């Protein structure tokens with residue numbers, strides 16, 4: 001029998017060219033396979049091996065690909081647009097989709113300005129003519145942008161940088177964006193115009209910086225082009241499809257539109273005879289093959305950004321920019337992260353400490369009580385997900401590892417787990433700045449709103465004191481270090497990490513020595529040891545019951561002994577601790 005079980009490192013597939021800077025971050029703990037130019041069929045064949053998929057805009061991450069991926073936890077888009085990823089299908093499968101929302105925005109904005117200047121001064125045609133050994137100075141007279149009006153559709157991240165750069169070139173800048181803030185527009189000296197039809201007749205150059213969504217698909221078509229000034233010019237570095245390519249071709253042919261500079265197309269690469277191919281071939285069009293984000297700097301940024309997030313997801317932490325999860329503000333993220341770890345540990349400790357190996361939780365209704373500073377958080381979805389993950393991880397190899405903020409609610413529902421989240425800003429009952437308590441409710445008491453003191457046991461059952469039935473675990477974070485502060489009725493302070501032996505015993509002299517010698521005899525090394533006495537405090541989340549009312553002298557003398565040990569012990573060690581050592585019960589948990 002092998003002594004060590006080898007756990008293979010997770011595998012990541014990069015199906016497009018990504019900057020090595022990000023990939024280098026992954027390589028320390030992850031196996032990275034770079035395989036460019038695979039067909040969809042080839043991808044379908046190999047995807048079941050991978051835990052993460054890294055893409056840019058070329059790989060079509062379809063529902064069938066995601067379904068074929070048996071172990072996939074995360075699809076990472078090294079860039080902004082996720083229109084090549086079936087995000088809905090990923091969400092249903094619990095696969096997190098992350099992107100890099102701002103790693104390449106500067107590059108896209110600079111490319112827009114570069115295209116605008118190239119178009120205004122006929123740079124590509126003049127360059128080509130000169131290389132063809134011609135000297136045609138009068139043919140390539142351009143126009144200046146200074147003093148002209150640039151109209152921006154979409155004053156988001158890229159649009160705003162374009163606006164500021166254009167102001168630097170001496171242009172007047174106007175914009176339409178139904179969701180843009182007046183204050184942000186004013187800060188960039190941009191005039192917001194209420195509607196597109198009002199803006200179009202005013203502009204000499206028009207540039208699009210919206211995503212491709214239902215409201216922006218084909219938003220510049222024959223009608224809109226006809227409203228523009230004769231001789232106006234148009235740019236698209238956002239997404240193919242926002243401009244109707246056939247309508248633009250006609251407007252260029254008629255001469256109403258003097259020129260177009262386009263980086264993105266309805267088909268990429270353009271298929272022969274398509275409107276995209278015709279546009280690219282048109283003499284009044286400056287075209288680039290989707291190069292907006294193609295700078296060394298932008299590629300480093302997006303690669304590092306998404307590779308870090310892939311590591312986070314694979315390690316079970318929160319990614320910064322999950323596309324299919326609720327937005328987490330960066331400051332919330334920093335605050336939440338240690339508590340995500342803590343709550344996952346609370347859940348895992350609960351299941352291992354209180355549940356037999358039968359494969360199901362013995363209680364499935366929980367109060368998750370946030371107290372102190374942590375109670376001020378509005379978005380606790382990641383904490384909820386961490387609890388479901390922790391609870392299910394030790395008992396389900398299918399559910400546990402795959403729980404994330406995307407699918408936690410669904411998995412909880414499927415397994416009948418009910419969690420009542422409660423917030424209390426009152427720090428008076430404890431000395432921690434934040435405290436999180438998990439209380440498992442007895443089966444008969446399914447609502448956190450049950451009145452204080454309500455009967456929670458069958459009247460004809462054995463009258464075990466109420467407090468003995470408590471299944472309570474509390475924890476806090478000291479900096480970024482999770483700590484368990486209460487387990488059951490016992491006050492404690494231990495780091496939930498590694499293999500722990502939790503012994504329940506009467507607190508009598510010599511007990512530690514007896515336990516230590518049994519473990520020594522069984523060749524079990526002890527890394528640390530702590531004794532947890534009965535708490536005289538009301539467990540957080542319990543209302544108004546007298547903590548010690550039901551206790552007899554013996555129960556007040558009970559304690560937990562928590563030992564950090566170097567391996568999972570065989571049942572005979574636990575039997576020896578109970579038989580010879582006089583321990584009431586012993587349990588091994590791995591956290």
Ligand SMILES: NC(=O)c1ccc[n+]([C@@H]2O[C@H](COP(=O)([O-])OP(=O)(O)OC[C@H]3O[C@@H](n4cnc5c(N)ncnc54)[C@H](O)[C@@H]3O)[C@@H](O)[C@H]2O)c1
Nearest residue numbers: 081108154155156157158177179209210211237238292293
């Ligand atoms: N060519 C490239 O290589 C490249 C590189 C980066 C980004 N992009 C693309 O550029 C676009 C903009 O990126 P971003 O990061 O600035 O996005 P963003 O989300 O920050 O900004 C988009 C803006 O469009 C606005 N908008 C949405 N619908 C609108 C409508 N109907 N009319 C007017 N405005 C509307 C939104 O309010 C938002 O302010 C995206 O399509 C992105 O994929 C392309």
Ligand SMILES: O=C(O)[C@H](O)COP(=O)(O)O
Nearest residue numbers: 056057078079080081293
């Ligand atoms: O959405 C984006 O980030 C850009 O379109 C860049 O796409 P790319 O990574 O394929 O260059």
